[in-house]
Amino acid sequence: MDDRDLRALLSAVREGRLPRRRFIQILAGLGFTAPMATQLLALSGVAMAQATSTYKPTRRGGGGALKALWWQAPTLLNPHFAVGTKDQEACRIFYEPLAGWDPNGNLVPMLAAEVPSLENGGLARDGTWVVWRLKRDVQWHDGRPFTADDVVFNWEFASDPATAATTSGSYKDVRVEKLDSHTVRVRFQKPTPYWADPFVGTQGMIIPKHLFENFRGAKSREAPANLRPVGTGPYRFVDFKPGDIVRAQLNPNYHLANRPHFDTLEMKGGGDAVSAARAVLQTGEYDYAWNMQVEDEILKRLEEGGKGRAEITHGANIEHMQFNFTDPWKEVDGERSSLKAPHPILTDPAVRQAIALLVDRKAIEEHIYGRTGLATANFLNNPERFRSRNTRWEFNIEKANQVLEAAGWRRGADGVRAKDGRRLKFVFQTSINQPRQKTQAIVKQACQRAGIDIEVKAVTASVYFSSDLANPDTYTKFYTDLQMYTTTMPQPDPERFMNQFCSWEVAQRENKWQGRNITRWRSDEYDRVYRASEAELDPVKRAAMFIRMNDLVIENHVVVPIAYRPRVSAIAHRLRAPLSGWDNDFWNLRDWYREA
């Protein structure tokens, strides 16, 4: 099927000659996934099917108390200052964005009346603007109406550099204008395929203009509403103790019928992940616990307690091993791992291929991560429409030996291979974290059998993941040959995620190691495809480009993907909590309910 056939099909659906479901079936037969097919429909002017809500209760309230446990406690309640997920989650109880992301990476309107599309005039054909129509009759918790002024204000607030908003990345390069009391237009500087970033999802929660108007820029930190939020969400603020607890109660004027279900909500923070899992799965003291970074074996044992279940939500966070393409042991102009000094050994593709063959991903999945880390051949794993089918992985010590032998690396007396006086000896670093040390051991053992000597190194997480310029052990400096960590993909769109292999992103002294390309691999082809994807408005072509980028990274063995790590939550048996890997856990809090 080529472009033309596809467009013929699309117009058949648009004119009503072909049912939507049939269209999706045809595409599925061709290997396209359902989310990809729906995305196609959306961009060609057929509205996305409204995700049907599974919410059952027929009246507001009456659900009693909802008790949620976060092992990192929220410390502030202004979404534009949220430092980590924990703060965003706490804000999400009270504040809503214009739309959220469902588990398939589709938009679900929240404060918007509908999702913008070409058909409803919400999207520009050239991708330079998007028009959001807002829901009418939405009230802030204090009774004031929610209007377009609030939306425009959020853009002004977050894009002001003096505010130092953590959301500013989504707002600083756009312009937002009010079209009428309930319509706004977001203008982009250039054609933007990923238009659903400002005002959407984790970065998009809207704060009320009337309470923050007098606290802009540097004064913003003094706003009393930073600690006493007034939002539009399903629950109203009761009490907040930073670092400990957030309490909320039902919002009787919520803008959706029959919602919310619970009369009160409590989000308790602190402690550790294992005991949080216990409190939900084993004792039933709590209904929900966030981010169960607990070994699967322990989770399974706790689930036998019978009070709850562990729920897996797929995202695209990836635990992977990186090769350093620059020499970490040579200083050039006072800088280690400098672009001017290519790595003497790891630039040999045979060596990288051999190491990739020596990572036993199946054993790592089975013995270390279980359900919480799935073996993968790809760097970009989700949403499914971006997942490459062209890649394979294997664990094969014999083949690794052959590859090295063929490339001229011969075993020395001590069993370590060498060529031209250079020995295959690498330092492999990661953060201190039990599963990672176990993985290091598995890799080291396999490498030994192929004549590669690995020295493992583990750095305290607070140093390794810091941006301390004076410290040589940070992951961005990468002063070793190999390293391993999880890189996260917060949005369902891979554009920002995939920039970590672009040549202009190389982390080096010049940019204070803030560049995102840490392997320092550079490829003209990759750069070219990435640039093209930034301007490509056709979602099918764009998805193909991201798949190509993934394949380039895998074929060239720039990194070795180890396991992609879904989010795991602990949920009490009767609680129904729709979760999404592309948004906060509380993204759809309004639909949470307890079955009778």
Next chain:
Amino acid sequence: MSRYLLRRLLLVVPAVLGISVVLFAVLAAAPGDPFEELATNPAIPPEVRANLRAQFGLDDPVAVRYLRWLAAMLQGDWGYSFVSRMDVEDLILQRLPTTIVVIGASQVLALLIALPVGIYAATRPYSIFDQIASTFAMVGFALPTFFTGILFILVFSIHLDWLPFVYRADISATGWRFWWEHVRQTIMPVAVLGLFQGAAWTRYVRSSVLDVIRLDYVTTARAKGLPERIVVLKHVVRNALIPVVTLVALQMPAVFGGAIVTEQIFRVPGIGSLLISAILANDTPVVMAVTFVFSVLVILSNLLADILYAWLDPRISYR
């Protein structure tokens, strides 16, 4: 006496200053950055972090930052939390009542165990009761609180399902239910801290009473026909408790230290858990303030011990 007191109080000033310099220097030298979480998130532009660092004055040299902190402190301004974006004193005041309730109750529990058990064991040394008490004291003293805490949770929350193991400072119930819930959730943390402390004190009380009970004046008291109860309570215990009182006062800061761990295990929103989360988040002003409070507590309990000593034992004079 008052001159002595004045001199001691004046000595507190350089001590506190010295402590604050050391604390500040150590914190400044420690790795990490309060905004490092922003660095690993691709959605947040690096300028935001640079801007925040500038706003909070993190880019200035350590000496400048210290002097600024000191000047603010002298005016009663404890600083401003980077992470919670609120005043540090509010944060501490929010947490203080819980800590005082938990630590106070555990101290009372420890004394309630240590005094009777220690005294009774000392009056009958090497009896069965003494042997058992000593064994338990040894075990209790040897087990760290993080271990007993988890053990208690396993037994009382998970196997027996009697007590909750997540402490909540806000309990929405009212009336007797409110008190009942509070007592239920306080039992385990208080027992963990109290038993640990009680075990240590039992040993002190016992040995201290044992020292005194063999003295001649006790024999005299017995010889003149006083009942044993009066001999022990009025003549022995009063003298024997002098070193114990000093010990209790001196150990107050150690209790706060033990409480840090216990608070973390039971999620008690006290000063200790505030300190831990502040350290993990590199929230320097909060770490500074809490450790400062702790060090002032150490100095003051030392002073208190000295003063109590004089009050209990008139033979000691101060010059």
